[in-house]
Amino acid sequence: MTRWAMTLDVDLCLGCEACIVACSAENEVPVGQFRTRMRTTTVGTFPNLRTEFRVESCFHCADAPCIDVCPTGATYQTADGIVLVDPAKCTGCKACVTACPYGMRYVHRDGWVDKCTFCEHRLAAGRQPACVQTCPTGARVFGDLDDEADPINDALVKARSVSVVNPDTGANPHLFYLNSQFTNGPSERLETT
Amino acid sequence: MADRTAVPPDVNSEAGVSRRSFLQLSGAMLVLATWIQGIGRRSVETAIRWGIPIPWYRQGPISHTFTVCDMCPWHCGIIVETVNGVVRKIDGNPNDPKSRGRLCAKGQGGVSFLYDPDRLKTPLIRTGDRGAGDFREASWPEALDYIAQKMGAIRDEYGPESIAFLGHTGGDSWFVDHLAQAWGSPNAGRPSTSLCTGPRDEAALLTTGLPIGGHEPVDWDHIEAFALIGSHIGEDTRNTVMQDFSKARARGAKVVVVDPRFSTAASKADLWLPIKPGTDTALLLAWIHVLIDEGRYEAEYVDTWTVGFEQLSDHVATLTPEWASGITDLHPDLIRESARMLADARPRAAIVPGRHVTWYGNDTQRMRAAYIFNALLGAWGQPGGLYLNKSPYIESYPHPPYAVVGSAGGCSTEPGESSDVLPLGPSGKARADGARDTFWRGPTAIQELIDPMITGDPYPIKGLIAFGINMLHSIPNPNRTKQAFEALDLFVAIDVLPQDHIAWADVVLPEATYLERHDDLLTTAHLTPYVALREPAVAPLFDTKPGWWIARELGLRLGLDQYFAWETADEWINTRLRSIGSSIEKLRDSGGVIVQQGQPYLADVPASPFMTPSGLIELWSESLEAAGHDPLPTFEPTEEPPAGYFRLLYGRHPAHTFAKTQNTPQLAALFSENTVWVGTAAAKTLGISSDDKVMLENQDGVRSGPIGVSVTERIRNDAVYMVHGFGHESPDMHVANGRGVSDAGLQTRYALDPISGGAGMRVNFVKLERTS
Numbered sequence: 001m002t003r004w005a006m007t008l009d010v011d012l013c014l015g016c017e018a019c020i021v022a023c024s025a026e027n028e029v030p031v032g033q034f035r036t037r038m039r040t041t042t043v044g045t046f047p048n049l050r051t052e053f054r055v056e057s058c059f060h061c062a063d064a065p066c067i068d069v070c071p072t073g074a075t076y077q078t079a080d081g082i083v084l085v086d087p088a089k090c091t092g093c094k095a096c097v098t099a100c101p102y103g104m105r106y107v108h109r110d111g112w113v114d115k116c117t118f119c120e121h122r123l124a125a126g127r128q129p130a131c132v133q134t135c136p137t138g139a140r141v142f143g144d145l146d147d148e149a150d151p152i153n154d155a156l157v158k159a160r161s162v163s164v165v166n167p168d169t170g171a172n173p174h175l176f177y178l179n180s181q182f183t184n185g186p187s188e189r190l191e192t193t
Numbered sequence: 194m195a196d197r198t199a200v201p202p203d204v205n206s207e208a209g210v211s212r213r214s215f216l217q218l219s220g221a222m223l224v225l226a227t228w229i230q231g232i233g234r235r236s237v238e239t240a241i242r243w244g245i246p247i248p249w250y251r252q253g254p255i256s257h258t259f260t261v262c263d264m265c266p267w268h269c270g271i272i273v274e275t276v277n278g279v280v281r282k283i284d285g286n287p288n289d290p291k292s293r294g295r296l297c298a299k300g301q302g303g304v305s306f307l308y309d310p311d312r313l314k315t316p317l318i319r320t321g322d323r324g325a326g327d328f329r330e331a332s333w334p335e336a337l338d339y340i341a342q343k344m345g346a347i348r349d350e351y352g353p354e355s356i357a358f359l360g361h362t363g364g365d366s367w368f369v370d371h372l373a374q375a376w377g378s379p380n381a382g383r384p385s386t387s388l389c390t391g392p393r394d395e396a397a398l399l400t401t402g403l404p405i406g407g408h409e410p411v412d413w414d415h416i417e418a419f420a421l422i423g424s425h426i427g428e429d430t431r432n433t434v435m436q437d438f439s440k441a442r443a444r445g446a447k448v449v450v451v452d453p454r455f456s457t458a459a460s461k462a463d464l465w466l467p468i469k470p471g472t473d474t475a476l477l478l479a480w481i482h483v484l485i486d487e488g489r490y491e492a493e494y495v496d497t498w499t500v501g502f503e504q505l506s507d508h509v510a511t512l513t514p515e516w517a518s519g520i521t522d523l524h525p526d527l528i529r530e531s532a533r534m535l536a537d538a539r540p541r542a543a544i545v546p547g548r549h550v551t552w553y554g555n556d557t558q559r560m561r562a563a564y565i566f567n568a569l570l571g572a573w574g575q576p577g578g579l580y581l582n583k584s585p586y587i588e589s590y591p592h593p594p595y596a597v598v599g600s601a602g603g604c605s606t607e608p609g610e611s612s613d614v615l616p617l618g619p620s621g622k623a624r625a626d627g628a629r630d631t632f633w634r635g636p637t638a639i640q641e642l643i644d645p646m647i648t649g650d651p652y653p654i655k656g657l658i659a660f661g662i663n664m665l666h667s668i669p670n671p672n673r674t675k676q677a678f679e680a681l682d683l684f685v686a687i688d689v690l691p692q693d694h695i696a697w698a699d700v701v702l703p704e705a706t707y708l709e710r711h712d713d714l715l716t717t718a719h720l721t722p723y724v725a726l727r728e729p730a731v732a733p734l735f736d737t738k739p740g741w742w743i744a745r746e747l748g749l750r751l752g753l754d755q756y757f758a759w760e761t762a763d764e765w766i767n768t769r770l771r772s773i774g775s776s777i778e779k780l781r782d783s784g785g786v787i788v789q790q791g792q793p794y795l796a797d798v799p800a801s802p803f804m805t806p807s808g809l810i811e812l813w814s815e816s817l818e819a820a821g822h823d824p825l826p827t828f829e830p831t832e833e834p835p836a837g838y839f840r841l842l843y844g845r846h847p848a849h850t851f852a853k854t855q856n857t858p859q860l861a862a863l864f865s866e867n868t869v870w871v872g873t874a875a876a877k878t879l880g881i882s883s884d885d886k887v888m889l890e891n892q893d894g895v896r897s898g899p900i901g902v903s904v905t906e907r908i909r910n911d912a913v914y915m916v917h918g919f920g921h922e923s924p925d926m927h928v929a930n931g932r933g934v935s936d937a938g939l940q941t942r943y944a945l946d947p948i949s950g951g952a953g954m955r956v957n958f959v960k961l962e963r964t965s
Contacts (some may be wrong), residue, residue, distance in 0.1 A: 010696035011442075012439045012442070012443060014426070014430075014435055014438075014457055014461070014847075015457055015847065016297055016298060016427060016429060016430045016435060016847040017298040017847050017848055017863055018295075018296060018297045018298045018300075018301055018847075019432070020298065020863060021298040021299075021301035021302050021848070021859055021860070021863070022296070022301045023279070024301075024304075024859055025282050025283070025302075025304055025859070026282055026300055027248075028246070028248065028249060031205055031305075031858045031859055031862050032862050034862075041906060042455075042905070044872070044904060044906065044907045045873075045906055046455070046467070046872065046874075046908075046909070046910075047455070047465065047467045047905070049455050049460070049465075049906055049907060050460065051455060051460035051907065052460070053457075087245045088245055092308075110245075110246070112245075121248065121250065128745070130282075133294070133295070134284065134285065134287075134295050134296045134297075134301060135282060135911070136294065136295045136296075136297060136430070136432050136435040136436050136439070137435055137436065137438075138436070138439060138443075140439070182513030183761070
């Protein structure tokens with residue numbers, strides 16, 4: 001079996017946003033709408049500060065709550081674990097937008113719900129997702145969790161910490177953040193942009 | 194290549210194609226669907242039935258073009274994907290030593306830049322007052338004839354030196370180097386020297402005799418500790434440097450960041466030194482003190498490769514961390530700890546030469562202090578330090594002797610003149626920028642050409658050819674520049690976009706973008722010297738033309754036929770490539786680049802590579818002393834902000850290049866206007882919050898429009914910060930117009946570097962006033 005997943009080493013990520021523009025160009029995301037977004041978090045007081053950049057897109061959850069709520073079956077999960085929307089079946093009812101605990105879906109200007117696809121069309125051609133290919137820092141690793149030799153498993157094993165955003169949802173996200181300084185949650189003063 | 198009539202896609206349209214209007218098109222699309230065999234055929238049919246647009250990569254065969262990015266001056270090798278004559282996606286070229294298959298946000302935004310509906314589309318001739326922006330459309334022959342006639346008139350009355358050729362971005366060499374030198378004007382220059390990297394190159398030439406060049410020669414693959422002083426890696430998104438920085442950190446290299454602001458790079462540092470702005474030289478001298486005092490330097494290297502150690506040692510004897518602490522507002526222990534962190538990794542350690550280093554006017558001396566520190570580490574020419582970069586071997590295009598020797602310089606080209614005699618134009622005039630008078634040496638200081646346009650002193654500059662240079666955002670004090678525009682007999686602006694200065698031009702020539710044109714070969718001095726090719730992925734849109742064509746057509750009209758005895762850029766490029774046994778075809782076949790072998794380390798070269806008078810690294814500089822400058826760097830205090838004012842600092846956003854990309858829809862969507870960063874304590878005193886808008890007023894009473902506030906812990910309370918390049922006034926730049934505030938507009942002063950002619954811009958102060 002194949003189980004696609006992505007890791008993002010936030011210690012390496014410089015918040016340069018190359019991935020966001022690569023995603024938009026590759027997937028023709030309308031200007032002003034995004035499949036990928038960045039959060040900048042700063043903790044502490046001058047000069048004892050920590051700042052971290054975290055880029056987020058659909059987490060392709062193993063137990064994705066967006067699937068069952070879809071009345072038309074437009075949202076589905078492939079055998080490889082990728083959560084997709086079939087625009088031809090989507091009526092734009094937004095049930096999935098509400099159900100997604102992470103706010104990773106948006107209504108495309110042409111009426112259907114859109115989000116990250118892990119660039120499945122590129123995977124079919126043996127290429128990496130656009131965000132992974134372009135990332136100047138090498139912060140992103142994409143691969144098959146079920147293949148022991150896949151570099152993603154190496155990245156997960158060697159990481160000082162592995163976390164997912166808000167694990168309490170029970171959705172089981174498959175975008176793993178490595179080496180975050182904030183694994184236990186920032187408790188100090190927060191600046192988030 | 195595409196047909197000229199290829200319709201741009203709606204990549205930049207927010208409205209886009211509605212599902213309904215798409216259904217109306219579906220008949221035509223069915224033809225397409227029949228054509229597509231195999232590839233996603235079922236999904237194409239489904240899509241058509243439901244009015245879902247077919248993804249670009251299923252609309253036809255994808256063609257690939259190896260070329261070179263121009264979204265910033267770093268010039269990464271790219272692969273452009275084109276379908277049905279429309280550029281759809283750009284990726285890094287894995288063969289290219291800069292991009293290595295990766296690309297930054299701006300490079301990825303190239304498609305959006307190409308299809309910006311606000312692009313200049315046809316030649317224009319001014320009909321209204323300067324600055325009013327009233328033009329009529331003109332044909333290319335009419336516009337070029339007009340320019341040639343005016344240039345001839347200026348030459349006849351004032352001499353050819355009275356026309357300035359200023360340029361920026363890839364392709365500027367056609368105008369700033371070739372045409373200017375053929376024409377005979379020494380007044381040619383680029384903002385990338387005196388407004389950016391000039392001091393670091395002059396300091397390097399004075400200290401080691403080697404230019405830094407366009408690609409900083411840091412041996413990133415082997416470095417174990419490094420310092421960034423005011424370098425904003427991550428916000429400044431030079432692709433290769435982000436890659437190298439990250440790989441070095443992942444390998445465990447130690448990072449010291451010196452910055453008044455908790456920059457992205459500072460957030461990745463092992464030690465952050467939140468220095469008081471303007472005091473960096475004091476820190477550097479104290480670091481040198483620590484190295485010598487504690488014996489943490491490469492004694493054998495210093496003996497073998499440097500001169501002036503004793504003078505240096507005496508010079509810094511009393512410049513202790515305690516001395517520097519009072520100046521820099523840094524704890525002496527932090528100064529010692531950071532010096533040791535770097536020293537203990539020697540010789541695999543260095544202070545990374547910054548890029549924009551024109552800060553306070555003493556910038557060449559500050560850069561010299563950094564290079565002296567690097568010499569004590571044994572970094573120059575050693576693995577893990579600073580490698581010896583080398584330009585690729587390739588012949589120039591043959592031409593008759595030029596009418597003047599060029600001294601334009603540029604961050605990606607060889608440095609400007611450093612001989613004792615300034616080159617003279619055909620009527621015997623040297624540069625009008627005050628070289629040898631108000632400053633000592635180096636390439637043309639373009640900001641010093643503005644006053645001669647206004648005053649006629651030392652002689653009038655009556656004509657200006659501006660290629661791709663953003664005159665009102667790059668040169669401090671745009672009001673002075675506008676005054677200069679008014680005094681010109683001829684102002685020609687060649688650009689892709691209707692940038693702010695266009696409204697003052699007599700003639701506007703629309704240039705094709707980098708994705709639609711050839712340029713001269715890119716030759717990069719590097720660890721592995723290499724040659725890269727820029728060639729079009731699609732034909733020029735609208736009635737735009739490539740720069741080489743414009744320069745040549747102008748040259749022919751100016752009677753400079755002998756310098757333009759070639760018909761096309763292909764011919765020029767192939768002639769040069771023949772000198773290394775290659776051709777455009779071969780270059781394409783080899784993946785867009787030709788990589789040559791370097792000699793990066795001292796062990797690789799037979800004799801001293803240091804091209805100073807002594808043949809060694811000059812810690813103490815006899816050349817500087819002979820010219821009346823300090824032979825060793827000293828700390829000179831910079832003016833303090835008056836009460837109630839903050840020092841105005843500026844920098845980059847990762848999605849933007851200078852003032853060039855603010856109108857690019859996909860990049861503007863990420864960051865559409867700048868804000869002013871204010872420290873939390875300062876904001877509290879001022880009673881402002883991040884919900885407020887403020888007006889900024891500088892020390893000379895110049896006021897900005899309203900700007901948003903970002904109250905943050907990430908900056909000292911004696912300075913404010915904004916991203917450069919916003920506050921566009923051109924009404925024809927519909928996305929950027931009126932968004933944010935121009936830092937250049939608030940820079941009514943600059944401090945001239947007496948050595949390099951650099952314009953130090955961090956000497957301006959602003960106060961904040963909440964708007965109602």
